[in-house]
Amino acid sequence: MKRNSQIYIFSLALLALGSCSLTKFVPDGSYLLNEVNIVSEQSEVKPAPFKSYVRQNPNSKWFSLIKVPLYTYNLSGRDSSKWINRMWRRLGDGPVLYDEGLDIRSQQEIKKALNNQGYMSASVKSSKKISKKKLNLTYTIVPGKPYIVKSLKYDIRDKGIEAILKKDSAETKLSKGMLFDINVLDAERQRIANNLINQGYYKFNKDYITFTADTVRNTYQVNLTMHLLLYKASASDELRNHNQYRINKVNFITDYDVLQSSALSSIEINDSIHYKGYPIYYKDKLYLRPKVLTENTYIHSGRLFSERAVQNTYSSLGRLSAIKYSNIRFFETQIADSSKLDCYVLLTKSKHKSVAFELEGTNSAGDLGAAASISFNHRNLFKGSESFMFKVRGAYEAISGLQGAYGNNDNYTEYGAESSINFPSFLFPFLSENFTRSIRATTEFGMQYSYQLRPEFSRTIASASWSYKWAQRRQKVQHRIDLLDISYIYLPWISPKFRADYLDKANSIFQYNYDNHLIVRSGYSYYYNSIGGTMQNNTTASNSYSVRINLESAGNLLYGISKLVNQQKTENGDYSILNIAYAQYVKGDFDFAKNVEIDKRNSLAFHAAFGVAYPYGNTAVLPLEKRYFSGGANSVRGWSVRTLGPGSYKGADNNINYLTQSGDLKLDLSMEYRSKLFWKVQGAAFIDAGNIWTIRDYENQPGGAFKINKFYKEIAFAYGLGLRLDFDYFVLRFDGGMKAVNPAYSSGKERYPIFSPDFSRDFAFHFAVGYPF
Known part of the structure; x- marks a missing residue:
């Protein structure tokens, strides 16, 4: 019955859209520009680059399928004095009417672009197909035979510049046999100008470089000569060599x-x-x-x-x-x-001192809360542009699902403080000044302290760090080295019920994570963004991509020292410092994201991420802080945060899944179609896949271990729709995901909910800030 009602509502929506004629507001004698296409008669000339020269484009489509903005506009009546009609028109887009003048201009612009590429005899034909009041427009490119550079000569009268250009001849963009492409000639002018102004020619610009082209009669060949003109300050001055400053x-x-x-x-x-x-x-x-x-x-x-x-x-x-x-x-x-x-x-x-107050709402797997912080910043602490920050923070969250299980305390509270100081130089002994100047790194020292009180336990986390950051190639490449990062986790109190239910059981994977332990790690991070800029989100730019690589290890130096001094192991079989066990592991992460522009309003984004962490030596279990989780707004969106995996593990029936649903390996795959809808609103349709696994078999996580012969059967799939409010400086995101393939089940409708969806069972809603990748 429910499914029939959904089909009925969907059918009514389609009927409503269909009843709104696309040509409702198209005057008699005019035509709605329905489609514009470009085709080429020669395969070597691709039509796609010429789309930008079309001066009139049809109404936009949502997801490249339906002209929803035009349909919305057509919902209005003809009486513009009524507020409801004005509202529909503001929300929608009026019909784009065919304009013969813009048609002719588009043909001229495309032909000019072809001429600039060396196709001097090119032509562009425009054909129209009319059905009622709709017009489909097609531009056919006939490139013809291109002109080729037969010979290349140089006329450089400034001998000083001539000597410089001879040394730089290997970098030239010009060569015999190339297409007579005006764009390449202009790029060569700019390249030479850039080279010269970096070698003392302060007043030089590309306008001093010109070309003459003589065509060979009855052929498609060009004799090309590049001229570099002498300097002339004004019309009355004499020509002279360019000054080198x-x-x-x-x-x-x-x-x-x-x-x-x-x-x-x-x-x-x-x-x-x-x-x-x-x-x-x-x-x-x-x-x-x-x-x-x-x-x-x-x-x-x-x-x-x-x-x-x-x-x-x-x-x-x-x-x-x-x-x-x-x-x-x-x-x-x-x-x-x-x-x-x-x-x-x-x-x-700049203003060197400032105080900031922040208030935020939190949502952890449906548990709502609030947090507040106050921070002090000093941007010139020691008169060397050192940035000092000190912040105190408090948070509260109401935890659901544990009422009465752990007494009267059903809430989460946190108090913390952090401080950091950033030096705008690479502070390290024995490094030369030339090296530190060339790398332009910043050095950061930080300290953090946090006290957390949950119904199950209380926890104190103290940490200190020493790191370096620097960028290269116009901010496209960014590096970070965590030279030393020390974290101490101390649990002064654990609920007796929590200890009895989870920690005192034999072979419990979590026993280590709820003992006091120390993490001393080092790491390296590499980030490449094809468009550059530290604040730019690559997924909002055209045809861009990014790569992130993170590597870290912990405990190796301490383990070596323990072995060297023949330190005795504790009763748990590990080495310790001041009776505190330290973690030992290696971890690596790889993340790739790419955005492909379909047109100005639509794009396709891809994401792939893989991570693996391996505990060894002094550690049998990876620390909880370093484990992987799946599900949530930035993972497989058909599952709530931290509710997927590992492997085919179904999760516990005790509302403490965040303890059991973690792993040592992670796979995330996503494909998202993004479309600009109206105003600041964007839409998305996505497909996600992924899961987490453990490296070893654990009794508390049956089916969670990674097996090469079955892991592909344990990859979860989800699909869904989303809305984004893009305010340039930040993005509010709302995603609704549905399970498609659930690896927790081996067969039946529970494994393939895509064929028999149950909204209450298979749907997950996510609210987040920023794009998912």
Whole structure:
């Protein structure tokens, strides 16, 4: 009965959409632009790159299937004075009417693009197919035979530049036999200009480079000549060689106000110092150590001007939290027969001290709670742009499913504090200054303390860390080294019932995790983002991808020392420090995400992640903090958080599944179709797959071990729909997932709920901030 009612409602929705004619608001004599296609008569010329030259596109489709915005607009009546009609029109999109003028312009733009690629005899045909008031438009590309560069010559009158270009000839984009592609010629002009302005030619630009092309009669061949023109400051000046500039002086002005006049004479300066030949001017008090300024500057007196050095200086100064803005200016000066540049580095001071208060809501597997924190930040603690942070935090959560099982305490509370200090340099002994300047790393020291009280136990976690972070290649590549990370887990109290039910049982996988233990680890993280930028979410950009790799190990050094000194093992068979057992394991994670743009409103995103952790030596069981969990908003979304796996394990019937449903291996696979709907709202349809497994067989997790001959049968599948509210700075996400294949069952409708879905059994709702991958 329920299924029949769902089919009935779905049919009514389709009927409602179908009853709204797409051409309701198309005037007589006009046509709705229904489709626009581009085809090519030659396979070597692909039509896809020419879509951007079409000047008129039809109404958008949700998920590339249905023109829902147009249907929504057509729900309105013709009386625009009624509020309901105005509302439908605001929510939807009006019909796109065929425009002959834009059609002709599109043909011209596509033909121009073909000409630029060397197809000088190309033509573009437009054909129309009309059905009632709908028009389908097709552009047919006829490229013709392309023009080929037969010979390549250079006309460079500046002998100094000619010598530089000869050394750089291996990098040229030009060659005999290439297509006569205007885009390649322009790219070569820009490449040469970039090379020269990095070798002292401060005033050079690509407009000094031109090309002449002579076609050979009755052939499709071109004799190409590149000209590099001499310098001319004005129309009345004589032609001369381009000046190669060197840096004269580098000056720092540390109290520049961007809201005041940009003239140097208007900047208020009260005092100055000289440090290693660098004049440093300031207003009242110098807030940065001179060494910090010089170490983050790549422009040096006596060297040739280089735009690369300027950009490196901007990037390096941008890392300093004590500085809000930086601006670099150059002024030409003539010393004897040499052309030189005086450099002024203008710096605007940031607000060094701040206090912030945060209030947040929490949702852990359906248990609601709240948390609050207050933090203090100092962005220039020792006058070296060191960032210091101190935060205190408190949290409360109402735990469901345990009422009466552990007395009157059914809540979770947490109190904690953390502190960190970040140095904008690579602090490590015996490293050369050239190395630390080239890597531009930051060094961070941190400490954290947290006290947690649950109905089952209380826990104290204390940690300290020492790490390095740096980026390369315009923020595309980021590295992190956790040189030392120490965590101490102490459980001062455990409920007798919890101990009897879970910890005192033979072969319990959790006994180790609820003993006091120590984790001393080191790790390395690699992150690559094809579009660059530390804050950019690659999954929102066109045709981008990212790769994350994490490696870490713990306990190896301590284990080696214990062996070396012949330390006696405890009664549990492990080594300890001050009667505290330490963990020993290795762990590796790999994560890949890719976004493929279908059109401006639709994209397809893929995600694959794999992780494995192996306990050994001093540890038989991986610490709970390092184990994997499956299900939830960023995993297989047909399951609630931490309710899937390991393997075919069904979970316990005691509402404490977070204890048993964890593993040593994890697999996550996802495919998501994303579509912009209206305003800030986006839609998604997804398919997820994955699970977790244990490396060893554990009595408390039957069916959870990874077996090469059956793991593929234990991969869970889910499907669903989602909505995203994209406010640029953050994304609110709502996902509804349904189980498709449930590995907890071996056969029947329970294993394949996709064929007999039960909403109460198979549905999981997720609310999260940010994209799933």
